Amino acid sequence: MDPSSLSEDALATPAPRRQAMVPEATVARLPIYLRALHVLADDGQTTVSSEALAEVAGVNSAKLRKDLSHLGSYGTRGVGYDVAHLIEQVSAELGLLRHCSVVLVGVGNLGRALAGYGGFASRGLAIDALLDADRNRVGEQIAGLTVRHIDELCDVVSKGSIGVIATPAQAAQQVCDRLVAAGVTSILNFAPTVLSVPPGVDLRKVDLSLELQILSFHEHRKAALAQGAPV
Amino acid sequence: MDPSSLSEDALATPAPRRQAMVPEATVARLPIYLRALHVLADDGQTTVSSEALAEVAGVNSAKLRKDLSHLGSYGTRGVGYDVAHLIEQVSAELGLLRHCSVVLVGVGNLGRALAGYGGFASRGLAIDALLDADRNRVGEQIAGLTVRHIDELCDVVSKGSIGVIATPAQAAQQVCDRLVAAGVTSILNFAPTVLSVPPGVDLRKVDLSLELQILSFHEHRKAALAQGAPV
DNA sequence: AACTGTGAAACCTTTCACAGCT
DNA sequence: AGCTGTGAAAGGTTTCACAGTT
Structure with missing residues (x-):
C-alpha cells in the first residue's frame, strides 16, 4: 500500500558505512557459536581458541575466524577469545541484549x-x-x-x-x-x-518436514549407490 | 554440508560418471517444489509453467528451471511441466516412493x-x-x-x-x-x-531457536538503521 | 508465440596459507 | 611458539540471456 518509502537506495549509497554488512551465511551461524560459547562458559572456560570453539560448534576453524572477523577484532593473537566477552559481542550483534518481545x-x-x-x-x-x-x-x-x-x-x-x-x-x-x-x-x-x-516485512520459515525429506534423499541415494553403482 | 570426501579425486576422474550429483542447494528446495506441486494438483491444475510454479514455491523461475534440469528434462518447451508427472519425479528423487520407516x-x-x-x-x-x-x-x-x-x-x-x-x-x-x-x-x-x-552416518539438525535469532538480528539491524544510520 | 534447458557471467561462501601480533 | 585476522584461490550458487523445441 505504501511502497514509496522503501524504494531502492541500493545503488546510490555514498554513506560513510562502517564495518557493517555481516554476510547472511555468517549471521546464520552466530546462534550456533553463541550456544557453543554458553556450553564453554558453563564448563568454566574463560578463553578459547578458534580451533576449540569450532570443534564445539561443529564447523571448521578458518570459517569461524572469518565469521568472527566480520563482527570486529575480538580475539587476542597467541591466546584466543575471551568467552564472556565474545558471548556479549555475539549477543549484541544478534540483538539479544535489549529484551525483544x-x-x-x-x-x-x-x-x-x-x-x-x-x-x-x-x-x-x-x-x-x-x-x-x-x-x-x-x-x-x-x-x-x-x-x-x-x-x-x-x-x-x-x-x-x-x-x-x-x-x-x-x-x-x-x-x-x-x-x-x-x-x-x-x-x-x-x-x-x-x-x-x-515489502519491508521480514519473513522466515521453518519447515519441519523439509529436513526429513532431505535426509530421505540422502538415504535413498546411499541405497542406490550400494546397489547399482559400485562399478 | 559434508561433501568432503568428494574433493580428493577432483582432478583425476576418468570415471563414466552419470548425470547424478544434484547440487545440495537444489536438494534442499525439492521439498518446497513438491509442496507447491501438491497445492497445484489439489487445485486441479494439470500443467504448470516454471514461472507459475516458481511463484507458488516462492523462488525465481530461472532457479527453478535450473533445479529441475538437474533431475532430467521433464518439461515440454512451449507448454510447461505436467504436474502429476513432476510430482512423481521429484518424489522419486527424494526417495519418497518406497515407504521409508x-x-x-x-x-x-x-x-x-x-x-x-x-x-x-x-x-x-x-x-x-x-x-x-x-x-x-x-x-x-x-x-x-x-x-x-x-x-x-x-x-x-x-x-x-x-x-x-x-x-x-x-x-x-x-x-x-x-x-x-x-x-x-x-x-x-x-x-x-x-x-x-x-563417518557414514548422515546427521542433520533443526534448531527451532536459530531462525528466531536470525530474525532478531534483522529486527535489531532495522532498529539500528532507523536510528543511527541515516546520516 | 510460448516456454524449457543451459552455457556464461556475476555473486556469494568456503578454504587455504601466511603475515602479523602477543 | 601460538594464534588471530585476512588477502587470495577455489568452489558453489544464482541470475542472465538466449538457443532450441514444441
Whole structure:
C-alpha cells in the first residue's frame, strides 16, 4: 500500500558505512557459536581458541575466524577469545541484549513445544505472549503464560515485536496478515505453507518436514549407490 | 554440508560418471517444489509453467528451471511441466516412493507435534514408531501410534530407517549413539545440541531457536538503521 | 508465440596459507 | 611458539540471456 518509502537506495549509497554488512551465511551461524560459547562458559572456560570453539560448534576453524572477523577484532593473537566477552559481542550483534518481545500464535502441540522450548528462554528471546483463535484454549496456562484470544493481538504487540506462527496451514496467511496489520515486521512461520508479506516485512520459515525429506534423499541415494553403482 | 570426501579425486576422474550429483542447494528446495506441486494438483491444475510454479514455491523461475534440469528434462518447451508427472519425479528423487520407516525418539511436546504433523504423513514419510525413555509415557497413544520403550529400539529399526531425536538436549547424544548402534544411518536432530556421529552416518539438525535469532538480528539491524544510520 | 534447458557471467561462501601480533 | 585476522584461490550458487523445441 505504501511502497514509496522503501524504494531502492541500493545503488546510490555514498554513506560513510562502517564495518557493517555481516554476510547472511555468517549471521546464520552466530546462534550456533553463541550456544557453543554458553556450553564453554558453563564448563568454566574463560578463553578459547578458534580451533576449540569450532570443534564445539561443529564447523571448521578458518570459517569461524572469518565469521568472527566480520563482527570486529575480538580475539587476542597467541591466546584466543575471551568467552564472556565474545558471548556479549555475539549477543549484541544478534540483538539479544535489549529484551525483544516475541508473540506466538497457535498453541497446538507445536506451539506448546515452542513455548516450553529451553532454547528461547536461555537467550534473550523468551516468548511473552500466547494467542489462539480457539476460545476453548483461551485462559489456559502454558509455560507460565496465559493463552489470550487472537483478537487481543494489538494489545500484546509492541514496536520491534517478533511474531511466530504455529497454526495449521489454512489459518497461517490470515494470522500473518493480522500480525502485519498490528505492526509486526518480523515473522517466523512454522506452518507448512508459503506466506506472502508486504515489502519491508521480514519473513522466515521453518519447515519441519523439509529436513526429513532431505535426509530421505540422502538415504535413498546411499541405497542406490550400494546397489547399482559400485562399478 | 559434508561433501568432503568428494574433493580428493577432483582432478583425476576418468570415471563414466552419470548425470547424478544434484547440487545440495537444489536438494534442499525439492521439498518446497513438491509442496507447491501438491497445492497445484489439489487445485486441479494439470500443467504448470516454471514461472507459475516458481511463484507458488516462492523462488525465481530461472532457479527453478535450473533445479529441475538437474533431475532430467521433464518439461515440454512451449507448454510447461505436467504436474502429476513432476510430482512423481521429484518424489522419486527424494526417495519418497518406497515407504521409508521413520522412528521418533522423545514424545514430549515437540515429539507429539512432530508425530501429529501433517507435513510428514502427506508425503511418503509417516512416522511409524514412537519411543521414549520415560516408562510413564510408554503405552500412551499418540497420533494412532503406541509409545514404546527405547529399549525396544532394535525391534522397530529396519534397514534404511531414519531416526528423529526430539529429546531434551542432555539425552540427545546418548539416544543418537543408540540409534547408530541399532544401524540407523540417517538422523534428524531437534535437540538444541551438537551431536557427533561416526563417518557414514548422515546427521542433520533443526534448531527451532536459530531462525528466531536470525530474525532478531534483522529486527535489531532495522532498529539500528532507523536510528543511527541515516546520516 | 510460448516456454524449457543451459552455457556464461556475476555473486556469494568456503578454504587455504601466511603475515602479523602477543 | 601460538594464534588471530585476512588477502587470495577455489568452489558453489544464482541470475542472465538466449538457443532450441514444441
